[in-house]
Amino acid sequence: MTRTGAAEPDVLSIKPLRRLWLALSLAGLGDWLSLLALTALAWALTSGEGYAVQSLAVGGALLCRVLPAALPPGLAAAAAVRLDRRTAMISADVLRAALLVTVPLIGQAAWLMVAALLVGCLSVLWRACAEAVIDDLVPPGKAQAPHRRAARIGYGAAPVAALLLALLALAAQALLEGRARADLPAYATAAVFLLSIVAVFAMGAVPAAPRPVAPRVRAGRTGLKGLRGLTAALAGVLAAGGAVAGVARIYVAALGGGDAGFGALLGAAFTGTACGLLQGPRLLGDFSRRRLLGLTAWAAGAVTAALALIHNLVVVVVLAGLLGWACGVAWATARTLVHTEAEEEDRAPAQAFLQALARAVLPVTLAAAPLLAGVIGEHTLRLTDEAAYSLDGVNVVLLAVALVTLLIGLVAHRALDDRRGVPLGAELAAALRGVPYTPPEAAQPAARERGVFIAFEGGEGAGKTTQARLTAIWLRDHGYDVVTTNEPGATKVGMRLRAILLDKETTGLSARAETLLYAADRANHVANVIKPALERGAIVVSDRYVDSSLAYQGYGRELPVEEIAEVNRWATDGLQPDLTVLLDLPPQTGLGRFASPADRMESEPLDFHERVRRGFRKLAEADPDRYLVLDATRPQEELSRQIRDRLRQILPDPIPPSTEDITSTFPAIAD
Numbered sequence: 001m002t003r004t005g006a007a008e009p010d011v012l013s014i015k016p017l018r019r020l021w022l023a024l025s026l027a028g029l030g031d032w033l034s035l036l037a038l039t040a041l042a043w044a045l046t047s048g049e050g051y052a053v054q055s056l057a058v059g060g061a062l063l064c065r066v067l068p069a070a071l072p073p074g075l076a077a078a079a080a081v082r083l084d085r086r087t088a089m090i091s092a093d094v095l096r097a098a099l100l101v102t103v104p105l106i107g108q109a110a111w112l113m114v115a116a117l118l119v120g121c122l123s124v125l126w127r128a129c130a131e132a133v134i135d136d137l138v139p140p141g142k143a144q145a146p147h148r149r150a151a152r153i154g155y156g157a158a159p160v161a162a163l164l165l166a167l168l169a170l171a172a173q174a175l176l177e178g179r180a181r182a183d184l185p186a187y188a189t190a191a192v193f194l195l196s197i198v199a200v201f202a203m204g205a206v207p208a209a210p211r212p213v214a215p216r217v218r219a220g221r222t223g224l225k226g227l228r229g230l231t232a233a234l235a236g237v238l239a240a241g242g243a244v245a246g247v248a249r250i251y252v253a254a255l256g257g258g259d260a261g262f263g264a265l266l267g268a269a270f271t272g273t274a275c276g277l278l279q280g281p282r283l284l285g286d287f288s289r290r291r292l293l294g295l296t297a298w299a300a301g302a303v304t305a306a307l308a309l310i311h312n313l314v315v316v317v318v319l320a321g322l323l324g325w326a327c328g329v330a331w332a333t334a335r336t337l338v339h340t341e342a343e344e345e346d347r348a349p350a351q352a353f354l355q356a357l358a359r360a361v362l363p364v365t366l367a368a369a370p371l372l373a374g375v376i377g378e379h380t381l382r383l384t385d386e387a388a389y390s391l392d393g394v395n396v397v398l399l400a401v402a403l404v405t406l407l408i409g410l411v412a413h414r415a416l417d418d419r420r421g422v423p424l425g426a427e428l429a430a431a432l433r434g435v436p437y438t439p440p441e442a443a444q445p446a447a448r449e450r451g452v453f454i455a456f457e458g459g460e461g462a463g464k465t466t467q468a469r470l471t472a473i474w475l476r477d478h479g480y481d482v483v484t485t486n487e488p489g490a491t492k493v494g495m496r497l498r499a500i501l502l503d504k505e506t507t508g509l510s511a512r513a514e515t516l517l518y519a520a521d522r523a524n525h526v527a528n529v530i531k532p533a534l535e536r537g538a539i540v541v542s543d544r545y546v547d548s549s550l551a552y553q554g555y556g557r558e559l560p561v562e563e564i565a566e567v568n569r570w571a572t573d574g575l576q577p578d579l580t581v582l583l584d585l586p587p588q589t590g591l592g593r594f595a596s597p598a599d600r601m602e603s604e605p606l607d608f609h610e611r612v613r614r615g616f617r618k619l620a621e622a623d624p625d626r627y628l629v630l631d632a633t634r635p636q637e638e639l640s641r642q643i644r645d646r647l648r649q650i651l652p653d654p655i656p657p658s659t660e661d662i663t664s665t666f667p668a669i670a671d
Contacts, residue, residue, distance in 0.1 A: 016137055016203050017146060021153060023199035024130060027093070028154040030192040031123050032161035034100060035065050036266065037185035038116050040165070040259045043249050044182035045109045055250050055374025055393060057109050062246055063367035064113045068120035070363040076128035085129045085136065089200045092126040097193040104183035127154070133203075158270040164188070166263030173258070182259065229290075229415025230334055233297040234354070235361050236408035237330040240300040242365030243401045244307060244323055245269060247373050247394045254392060255313040268321035276328020281336050283329060286638060287431035289337050290416035291424065296330040297409030301402045308398035311390060331358075341631060365401075373397050422645055451481075451534040452650060453575070455545040458583035459613050460602050461590025462632045463639070467583065468543045470640050471647070475539050480651070483533040486543035488521040490529050497521040502599040511557040515564055518549050523571035530575065539651075545577060547619055552601065555615025556608050578650055581643055582620050585632035587613055 042061035046054045080088065099115040099122075134146045168188055172181035245266060252261040284292060303323045307316055331354075338350040373393030381389040419427065454471065456464040465486075472484045489498030497517050500506055509517075522545070533540045546568045554561035587609035591602065620627040628646045630639050 014137055017134070019199060019203040020130065020133060020137075021149070023089070023196055023203060024150055024153045025157060026192055026196035026199055027089075027123075027126055027130070028157035029161055029164070030093075030096065030189055030196060031154070032158045033164060033185065033189045033192060034096070034119050034123075035062075036161060036165045036263065037100070037189050038065055038103070038112060038119070039249050040169075040262060041103060041182055041186055042109060042112055043253065044179055045107060045112060047179070051250075051378045051392070052374045054253075055247075055370050057112075058249055059246065059367050059370035059374060060109075060113050061116050062370065063363075064116035065120045066363040066366055067117065068124045070359050071124070073124075073128070076124045077131070079125060080128035080132045083129065085133045086200060086203065088129045089126055089133075090197050092122040092129075093193045093197045093200065096122050096126075097190040097197075100186045100190040100193070104186050107179075156274065159267055159274060162263045162267030162270055164263075166260045166267060169259035169263060173260070185259070229412040230293060230337060231357060232408050233293045233412035233416065234330055234334050235357060236297045236405040236412070237300045237327050238358060238361040239365045240304045240401055240405045241269070241273075241323060241327040242362045243369040243398060244304065244320060246366040246369035247397060248320075250370055250373060251316065251394045252313065254390065254394065255311060255316065257313050261313055261317075265317050265320045268317045269324035272321035272324025272326075273328040276325040276330075277332050278328075279325075280329040280332025283333075284428075284431040285434060286641070287427065288417075288419050289333050289340070290418045291413065291427070293330060293333045293337070294409055294413030294416050295428075296326045296333065297405055297412055300326040300330070301405035301409055304398055304405060305402035308395045308402060340633070369397050369401070419642075419645065451536070451538045451540060452579075452652065453530065453534060453540045453542070453577045454647070455542045455547070455577040455580045456583070457544060457547045457551070457580055457616060458632065459585055459587055459590050459609055459616070461593035462583035462585040463636070464543050464583055466636065467581065467639060467643060468541050470636075471643055472541045474640070474644060475541070475647075475651075481536070481538040483529070483538050483540045484542075485525070485529050485540065487525060487545060487548065488518060490525045491521075493524050494521045502601060504600045504603060506600060511553060511559055514557070515549060515553040515559060515567065518553065519567050519571040522546065522549075522568060526572045526575055531573075537652075542577070545580070546572060547580060547582075547616065550619060551612045551615035555618070556604070556612040558611070561615075577626065579646065580620075580627050581646075582616055582627055582629045583632040583639070584613070584617065584629055589633065 038061050039058055042057040043054055046057040096119050099119050103112050103115050130150065131147065134150060135143055138146055165185055168185045169181070172184040176184065248265050248269075249262045252258070252265055255261070257264075300323060303319050303326065307319045307323070310316060310319070334354055335351070338347055338354065373396070376393030376396050378390075378392045379396075381391050413424075456468045456471075458464050468484065468486075472482045475482045487494070488501055489495045497520060500509070501514065501517055501521075530540050530542065546565075549564055549568055550561055553559050554564045587606055591606075591609065617629070620629045628643065630642055632639070
């Protein structure tokens with residue numbers, strides 16, 4: 001166990017922080033409950049004014065309430081740095097409680113909009129002050145875990161708020177009459193904010209002199225392959241979730257429900273989201289995370305379409321839970337992709353990009369959906385003289401969102417699919433059974449006489465030798481004639497060249513001379529090992545080939561890559577691998593795997609190996625059909641499975657056609 005892992009519990013148990021968790025819980029509950037209570041009040045205050053007016057009122061209330069949260073977080077953080085944290089948090093709670101009380105007392109929709117906007121601004125300021133308190137109380141470099149806990153507490157209050165709204169609505173229906181029933185959630189929210197004040201007081205003094213806070217990470221280049229597909233899939237799922245939440249109060253009323261049904265629907269959606277977030281990283285085992293993200297977009301679109309077409313409140317509540325689950329899985333999957341595939345230095349900007357995407361998509365769809373529903377209005381389709389089907393603005397909006405999300409899912413799947421050639425249905429069925437997908441042996445491509453050339457490339461310590469050996473064993477087990485080889489040093493002449501090239505005692509060797517020595521070794525290697533094996537139909541598995549020279553001498557030594565490529569084309573007579581497997585690994589990780597003393601190439605500085613890695617990736621991007629790029633930080637078994645899946649697409653029949661020609665000439669055996 002690392003020291004960091006042991007220290008985090010001590011940081012989280014700092015006494016003022018423990019009291020801050022209570023304040024965060026109450027404030028988070030008040031935040032979510034205020035959103036729901038103001039939405040319910042907007043519907044109640046415009047009761048009797050028609051479907052369109054009520055829908056517009058709900059949309060306006062949601063827009064005003066969530067608009068401040070869509071602004072860049074740096075604005076609130078800058079304000080929090082200049083304020084006394086504790087005083088600002090208490091003041092924000094007092095003002096929010098007062099605003100919530102005034103809305104039912106004044107009873108005007110216009111004032112509700114103003115109050116919603118002010119409550120939203122105060123909530124953003126309160127959270128910024130709470131984050132500043134964490135930075136003040138926690139030692140430098142230890143704030144990551146407390147900030148994660150604060151975020152979980154804030155989002156975890158959503159299902160509780162929805163359940164509380166449903167209970168308050170039921171209590172109001174039993175105890176109160178008229179519009180007073182809709183006022184009770186607003187008063188209860190004000191009481192929650194007053195309890196938050198008590199928790200902030202109990203927190204004690206907070207350092208008044210703010211220390212410099214590290215600048216916020218901004219969204220930027222993520223280094224993720226298929227970023228457009230990821231963005232499209234996540235935006236589609238978030239849009240579906242935001243649209244359903246936005247029209248929830250209107251739809252529940254059309255289905256004969258009240259605020260209790262509204263709370264139940266959103267409670268199911270929020271609970272489903274929480275379950276999806278927890279299940280997402282582990283869902284379906286080794287199933288491709290990229291494919292899973294595309295599938296969640298399809299699932300979200302299909303569920304949204306069902307929500308639009310089924311007019312049964314109980315079924316709609318269940319479907320809302322399924323949609324929330326899809327949103328949670330999509331978010332967790334996107335974060336997993338960022339963590340596993342982005343460069344270490346790109347992960348923070350990538351996470352910031354995801355958060356910026358959510359801040360942009362959710363508020364827009366949350367507010368736009370009810371506004372559009374109000375504009376479309378109520379409509380009824382007459383199927384027969386006695387049968388009619390209600391197709392209101394809510395249904396039309398949800399159907400449109402569902403269609404767009406399904407189309408986005410299709411586009412995202414094509415952009416993200418990292419297992420082309422493997423049937424999606426078959427892999428999904430295998431994942432549901434808890435077993436890895438194994439293609440049928442009958443799916444082998446047509447046979448050919450010439451052998452297959454497979455090269456393994458990558459930086460130091462990436463695992464090329466291990467995967468080349470495992471691949472050769474697997475091929476031999478399937479009946480193939482396999483030749484394993486490596487560069488430099490596969491021939492007697494090559495062994496002498498290898499000693500010169502890799503011995504740390506070799507000094508004064510120029511970069512161009514090094515390049516030519518590698519080319520000389522390769523020319524002899526191709527002429528005496530690789531070509532004879534291919535001509536007899538064998539499978540050649542080589543640990544390194546031409547791409548290593550392009551990466552090491554071209555990008556690493558910063559020599560002209562095209563000139564090196566031309567020299568090697570001549571040396572190899574233009575022979576290229578049928579498949580190049582690139583095992584991609586951060587250099588610091590690969591170099592740390594060596595137990596034996598480093599050779600001449602391994603001893604190069606880290607920036608050299610960084611250039612080599614970038615070179616390999618550029619070569620793969622320029623010729624994606626020939627390359628299989630794998631994340632070498634993944635488990636060895638997973639890498640082997642991906643390599644075998646790709647090899648099945650290019651391997652010949654292990655029994656050459658000439659054998660069948662010979663056997664066909666045998667005379668028939670008769671009794």
